[in-house]
Amino acid sequence: MINTIAFAQNKAKLPLYKNAKAPVESRIKDLLSRMTVEEKVGQISMPLGWPMYTKNGNEVEVSEAFKKSLKEEYTGMLWATLRADPWTKKTLANGLNPELAARATNAIQKYAIENTRLGIPVLLSEEAPHGHMAIGTTVFPTSIGQGSTFDPELIQKMAAAIAEETRLQGGHVGYGPVLDLAREPRWSRVEETYGEDQVLNSRMGEAMVKGFQGKNINSGVNVVATLKHFAAYGAPEGGHNGSSINVGLRSLHQFYLPPFKAAVKAGALSVMTAYNSIDGIPCSSNEMLLNDILRKDWGFKGFVVSDLNSISGLKANHHIAESGAEAAEMSINAGLDADLSGFGYGKALLTAIQSGKVSSQVLDTAVSRVLRIKFNMGLFENPYVNPELAKQKVRSAEKVALARQVARESIILLKNQDKLLPLSKSLKNLAVIGPNADQFYNQIGDYSAPQSVGNVVTVLQGIKNKLGDNTKITYVKGCAIRDTTSSNIEEAVSAAKKADAVVIVLGGSSARDFKTEYIETGAAKIQTGGNQLSDMESGEGYDRATLDLLGDQIKLLKAVVKTGKPVVLVLIKGRPLNLNWAAEHVPAILDAWYPGQEGGNAIADVIFGDYNPAGRLPISVPKSVGQLPVYYNARYPEKHDYIEMDAKPLYSFGYGLSYTTFDYQNLKIKYENGLATVNFDLKNTGSLDGEEVVQLYLKMKTSSVVLPTKQLKQFKRIALKAGERKNLTFVLNQNDLEIYNAQMKWAVEAGEYSVMVSSSSDQVRLEGKFKIEK
Incomplete structure (x- = not known):
């Protein structure tokens, strides 16, 4: 008693x-x-997480750095605690497998709760755009490949798998989706986006948010989604990462903001500011973006976090703040809640508060937004995870199979002259050539962790898995991506001459190595000289002046094609590259972007006909950088040709071929009660089962403001058996029909509308009209 x-x-x-x-x-x-003021500031400061644990064999505990940070800074958040890559210097040897990762985050939580006055758990944010960026997790295709699937339902499944892997190891926030419009292919981070179109990006963003967050962020398998990068980050002047963006307010609302708005409406609980400025105002101190648009107009209920060092960047990069304290004041007063770095706020914010430049109400509002996530995730009741579950469920066979499916759906058939593909599995001799044929780090893209041997299936290995011992397979690297000192083109030509067919794998790489130098934000520093160049020509910080295949790659390709043997070109890369010569001379071309750990198996599935490709380009492929920008939905007037060439891209947005053919018929359009209903028949007229990506574009005959020549409104990836016909219906609602008008308001205008049912942005299959009366 x-x-x-x-x-x-x-x-x-x-x-x-x-x-x-x-x-x-x-x-x-x-x-x-x-809470004291110092404790409140600590809650919204997020230092780097990977120094906060120590590993000794199979034992892991908090580091002295974490104890110091907690005692002196009252740290309430950590970033990238489980991240492993050359920048963090966390390797397979000194990094954490999923079981140890769970133990590490448990140790951090236990120490924080037991050794602080109020026992507040720590919020752990992790990189997760195409898989949790930690050792032993599943590596999916990068976002540009995800966009190529045109399959939001599949991407939602993928996001749920990434969320589960992240949460089971103790992470709470997943950084992704990246919703920047990629309208500048020279920019180094194209691979992290879903492409150039705001509607495609919107649907992918919604899918990622729903997959990450599920229906309950206290489920134990879901994480908070962080939308990146707010806003207009993907079209920097000259392709320079983080450079200024010159875009009008109407263009901002019409093109760049809709993906973020859609993801916020889908429930996203975190948003990250971009490094760039818009019309002279840095995004990290832009009250119009963070308060007026995001919160007042869209009703955003989560918290806003800076990109790494972007608060201090107001002083160091943008030169609009005299001191760190002024930068902190400008950011938090504009609505930026949390500091990714640990020193953008911290002492600088305390100074701003003490001088009266930041009110207690502003501080409490920011802190409450972070605490709300912690409470809603149930971290005060259960801050720990189960290491045994992490060991069992991270990189499970089911998730590996899902990675293969996403990779297969992302592959785009750009050319298939005389139906060269699929190749026969009964080939006696096959040559597999090229710098990306057997380089597994080149295949997985930026924001990837170190991989154990065998975790990533290369194209060479995938082909061997497919053909077994029935075919003699000869592999020759031929050349590197950039370096020209060790090319062996003659050996490659010799192998091609002896083969019945050739698969040549070229492109680019975002693979960092331990020789790469980094700036404070983690972006790689360009090396223009040196005895031996790394393969890296894409990935954060690696902006390009041209889009040509680098090194001796085009020389290798020309030499192999000259043998007269059937050649299949496979492209593994992070951005559109110059394919002019290949498009004219190579009979079959597959674009796989960075297809992730199962890329080799997926590519082999497509090459040998076990999977009929249906990926579509989410970004246009230019003929020359002189054409840029070359995105499909440019505003009127229509572009005229240059002296040297026409203004059209080599391959347009939405383009992609199949091993079968499709016929579109019987278009019917009806407009009533504010809805336009579009109905038609789609038939697989070929002899193989396949998928078609049906794309619905719209244009107005006349409007109050200048609009794009056409704009994607809806799309659907549809599977049809050989000879099968389906009746399809699309319904265009107010969101599809409205424009940002002359009064800077969203509205549906009266007038005549053209509906184009298409297989790509430049291949209209059916066209009709409807009218909206005043």
Whole structure:
């Protein structure tokens, strides 16, 4: 009886913020009332996480760095604790497998709760755009490949798998999706985007948010999605990463903001600011973006976080702040809640508060937005994860199979002259050539962790898996991506001459190595000289002046094609490259972007006909950098040709071929009650089962503001058996029909509309019209 009374007395003394049954808003208010200013600032400061643990064999514990950070800075958030790559210097030897990762995050939480006055758990953010960037996780295709699937349902499944792997290891926030429009292919981060179109990006963003967050972020398998990079980051002047963006307010609303708006409406709980400025205002101190648009107009309920060092960048890069304190003041007053770096706020914000430049109300608002996530995720009740579950479920066979499916759906057939593909599995001799045929790090893209041998299936290995011992397979690298000192083109030609067919794998790489130097934000520093160049020509910091295949790659390709043997070109890369010569002279071309760990198996599935490709280009492929920008939905007037060439891209947005053929018929369009219903028949007229990506474009005859010559509104990836016909219906609603008008308002205007049912942005299969009366 005495124990029962003591328990009841202790329970009665429990602070309100620790009462799981109390309303979250009441818990936040109670906790804020107990916190010092220093503790509040610590809650919204997020230092680098990977120095915060130490590993000794199979034992892992918090580091002295974490103890110091917690004691002196009252740290409430960490970034990339489980990240492993050359920048962090975390390797397979000194990094953490999934089981140890779970133990590390448990140790961090235990120490934070037991060694601080208020026992607040730590919020852990992790990189997760195409897989959790940690050792032993599943590596999916990069986002540009995900966009190529035109399959949001599949991407939602992928996102759910990434979220589960992240959460089981102790992560709470996943950085992704990246919603920047890639309208500048010279830019180094094209691979991280879903492409050039705001509608495609919107649907992919919604899918990622739904997959990451699920229906309940307290599920134990979901994470908060962080939308990147707010805003207009993907079209920098000259392709320079983080450079200024010159875009009008109408263009911002019409093109660059819709993917973010769609993802916010889908429930996204975190947004990251971009490094760039827009019309002279840096995004990290842009009150119009962060308060007026994001919160007031869209109703965003989550928290805003800076990109790494972007708060201090107001002083160091943009030169609009005199001091760190002024930069902190400008950011938090503009609505930026959390600092990714640990020193953008911290002491600088304390100085701004003490000088009266930041009010207690502004500080409490920012802190409450972070605490709300912690309460809603149930971290105060259960901050720990199960290491055994992490060991069992991270990189499971089911997730590896999903990675293969995403990779297969992402592959684009650009050319298939005389139906060279699929190749026969009964070939006696096959030559596999090229710098990306058997380089597994080149295949997985930026934001990837170190991989154990055998985790990534290269194209060479995938072909061997497919053909077994029935075919003699000769592999010759031929050349590197950039370096020309060790090319062996003659050996490659010799192998090609002896073969019945050739698969040549070229392109680019975002693979970092331990020789690469990095700036403070983690972007790679360009090396223009040196005895031996790395393969890296893409990935954050690697902007290009041209889009040509680098090194001796084009020389290798020409020499192999000259043998007269059937040649299949496979491209593994992170951005559109110059394919002019290949498009004219190579009979078959597959674009696989960075296809992830199962890329080799997926590519072999397509090459040998076990999977009929249906990927579509999410970004146009220019003929020359002199054409840039070359995105399909440019505004009127239509572009005229140059002296040297026409203004059209080599391959347009939405383009992609199949091993079968499709016929479109019987278009019917009806407009009533604010909805335009588009109905038609689609038939697989070939002899093989396949998938078609049907794309619905719209243009207005006349409008109050200048609009694109055409704009994608809806799309669907549809599987049809050979000879099968399906009747399809698309319904265009107000969101599809409205424009950002002359009064800077979203509105549906009266007028005549053309509907184009297409297989790509430049291949209209059916066209009709409807009218909206005034």
